[in-house]
Amino acid sequence: MFSALASAIEGLKDVPVSKERQQTLQPLTAFIQDKITHNQDVNINFICTHNSRRSHLSQIWAQALASYFKVPNVACYSGGTQVTAIYPMVIKTLKNSGFDIQQLSEGSNPVYAIKYAQNKPPIMGFSKIMDHAFNPASNFAAVMTCSQADAGCPFVPGAECRLPMTYDDPKAFDGTPLQEEKYQERSLQIAAEMYHVFSQIKR
Numbered sequence: 001m002f003s004a005l006a007s008a009i010e011g012l013k014d015v016p017v018s019k020e021r022q023q024t025l026q027p028l029t030a031f032i033q034d035k036i037t038h039n040q041d042v043n044i045n046f047i048c049t050h051n052s053r054r055s056h057l058s059q060i061w062a063q064a065l066a067s068y069f070k071v072p073n074v075a076c077y078s079g080g081t082q083v084t085a086i087y088p089m090v091i092k093t094l095k096n097s098g099f100d101i102q103q104l105s106e107g108s109n110p111v112y113a114i115k116y117a118q119n120k121p122p123i124m125g126f127s128k129i130m131d132h133a134f135n136p137a138s139n140f141a142a143v144m145t146c147s148q149a150d151a152g153c154p155f156v157p158g159a160e161c162r163l164p165m166t167y168d169d170p171k172a173f174d175g176t177p178l179q180e181e182k183y184q185e186r187s188l189q190i191a192a193e194m195y196h197v198f199s200q201i202k203r
Contacts, residue, residue, distance in 0.1 A: 001068060001117045005098030008191075009068050013199075015192035022196065027163045029197045031141045032071065036201055042066075042074040043140035047156065051080030051127040052087045054145040054167045057187050060094060061194045063123055064116040069198040076123075077140070079130030085109045086125055087171070093183045097191070101125075131157055 001009075017025070028044075035042040044062060048055035059078040066074035085108060095101055100115040102122075113122035128134055130142075142159035147166045156162055167190060173182040 001064070002098050002100060002115075005064065005116055006068070008097045009065065009195065012188075012192050012195040015188060015195075017192055017196045021193060024165055025193055025197050027161070028141065028143060028165065029200050031161060031163070032074070032197065032201055035073075036071065036203060040073070041139070042071070043077070043136045044074070044143060045077040045079055045130060045135055045140050045156075045159070046143045046145050047079050047081075047130050048144075048146040049081050049148045050084040051078055051082075051130075052084045053090055053170060053183075054186070054190070055080065056086055056090055056125055057094075057190045058143065058145050058165075058167075058194070060099065060114055060116075060123055060125070061187070061191045062198075064099075065191070065194045065198045067117060067120060069201065071198055071201045071203065075136070077135045078125075079128050079132055079135050081130065083109065083129055084127045086112060086127060087174075089170075089174075089179060089183045090187075092180075093187045096184070097187065 032042050046055040046058040055078040059076045063076040091101055091112060102113045103110055104113055105111045109127050112125040114125050115122045138158040140159055142156035142162045144164045145167055146169060167186060170183045170186045173179045
């Protein structure tokens with residue numbers, strides 16, 4: 001793992017996760033543990049309306065932390081109910097945390113290669129519908145990271161389970177002096193919660 005990112009992850013153990021949020025996270029922990037116990041692949045699709053902010057932050061931190069804690073056979077995905085683009089401040093925030101990110105294409109919905117370690121395959125980041133061919137068609141947990149998607153998607157095709165785990169949208173601060181601070185705040189919350197989840201998995 002890249003040293004700057006490993007240092008950032010080390011600091012997550014000191015970021016508190018409330019008892020209420022721990023209860024919210026427990027079904028995801030249980031899903032992962034059950035798959036690991038039965039030597040099965042762990043597929044997680046993080047879903048938000050536009051697949052532009054919270055779902056990507058969740059996917060990328062979850063994948064990195066699965067690797068950090070050496071939890072095997074974990075593949076994290078993201079999708080939305082609409083296609084937009086990864087918001088540029090998400091990319092900047094992740095870079096500031098130590099991820100290596102290369103933009104692979106131009107256009108309205110660019111593709112990014114997001115790496116957390118030199119010898120691990122990159123996460124391919126771009127906005128996509130939740131059942132896009134890039135995502136798993138079955139045997140996955142659908143984690144709803146925003147209340148709008150949670151309310152609008154009572155059924156996610158192919159999902160083994162549907163887990164509401166919503167976050168406040170940093171989009172509310174776009175174009176304001178607080179934008180960078182609030183994106184970092186949300187990224188830190190998501191990272192700390194994924195740290196909490198994967199740190200509990202017994203192999």
